[in-house]
Amino acid sequence: MTRFVLGFELIDSPMLLVCAVVAALSACAVLVWPPRRVLRTILIGLGAGIAMYVVSAVLESLDVFQGPLPAGAALWAAGGIAVAAVGVVGICRRPWGRRLVGVLTVLASLSAAALGVNAAYGVTHNLAAILGVQALDPASLPPQSAAEGDPATLFQRWEPPADMPATGTVSALTGSTRIPTGPYAARDASLYLPPAAQVANPPALPLLVFMMGQPGSPDPTALAKALDAFAAKNNGLAPIAIVVDQLTAPDRDPACVDSATFGAVATYVNQLVPQWSEQNLNIVKDHRYWTIGGFSNGGSCALLYGTKYPQTWGQVLDVMGNEFPGSEHVAQTVADAYGGDAAAFQANKPSVIMGAAPAGTYAGHTAIFTWGGLDTTYGPGQLANSQVAQAAGFTVLTHIVEGAGHTGEALDGSLAYAIPALAP
Secondary structure: OHHHHHHOEOOOOOHHHHHHHHHHHHHHHHHHOOOOOHHHHHHHHHHHHHHHHHHHHHHHHOOOOOOOOOOOHHHHHHHHHHHHHHHHHHHOOOOHHHHHHHHHHHHHHHHHHHHHHHHHHOOOOEHHHHHOOOOOOEOOOOOOOOOOOOHHHHHHHOOOOOOOOOOOEEEEEOHHHOOOOOOOOOOOEEEEEOHHHHOOOOOOEOEEEEEOOOOOOOOOHHHHHHHHHHHHOOOOOOOEEEEEOOOOOOOOOOOOOOEOOOEOHHHHHHHHHHHHHHHHOOEOOOHHHEEEEEEOHHHHHHHHHHHHOOOOOOEEEEEOOOOOOOOOOHHHHHHHHOOOOHHHHHHOOHHHHHHHOOOOOOOOOEEEEEEEOOOOOOHHHHHHHHHHHHHHOOEEEEEEEOOOOOOHHHHHHHHHHHHHHHOO
């Protein structure tokens, strides 16, 4: 029951509509329940809503949200508070029936506001992702296949069996299948297995290691949706993907580096995860077919790791990442993640690493950079890093999701472009 509640879909479900309808109907009941004070109650609600909208605008101007609010977020917040204020009026006025309806109005409107704001961002699909916990069933790893073959021609040779599942599976790498974390308190990673990985004699498939944003968790929802869409068009073939935790908690930012404060996150992602993957998954052993990717905070880590460890990662997928890890709070990052060593922080920026790399370091490596057309916070850094990567020898692909900001809409659009672009 707990796993069901934590894993219940919040964005692609009728939950928001249900809460909004209940809030609207109960607010109407508060207004018409005699004795009536309709105009006064409406004015109180409008005043509360306008005040909330102004507060949102002020906080946005102060960059409290680390970028512009998504379209609709402020409206959902203002509307929810307006209707909640009507509910509060109902609670404060007799008879008791109206007071009970007022309580329902407050609960439904605040729920609708929270769900609406979350839907406007479009990234966290369930309560588990919001709380930063794992709610998937434990993974059951399929057997490894002895024959690998040439990965470049797999799509030509592959004949899917009749009993191949139609979609991939997502599960938690926990218990006996948990990836060792060493001196790092990573939350359980998530595993995506495409349809072709679930058959009796599965082919060896490419590996994609992905990281989500901050605040966030190893939630595979968006990535699994994109990989399933790709697999549906390619006879069930898609990468095997692991969504790992580069944060340890939603409110922490280890800035993608090993440190005394946060633990050995870089060692975990670039050594322990690859070692475990080779030992336990039916993946292509040639690292040219391995991709390190991420969204937002995870994208900045992906670029850092892809530039710093090209022998491990053949490709890089940076979806709306920071220009460099810790860009939102430089002083805090230098103090916490680098022990006050500003020079080490500077030297570990991806652009600096790429600029200092010997010629030919990134030959044969593809780097994909994506961002939303309305993302004025992270978009410029993505463009700058793509230009540095091009000069350093990467094969660079860029994609702008027009009309989107730093939201789930841009994440979905980025993955829909990037997965097929990585396939060759």
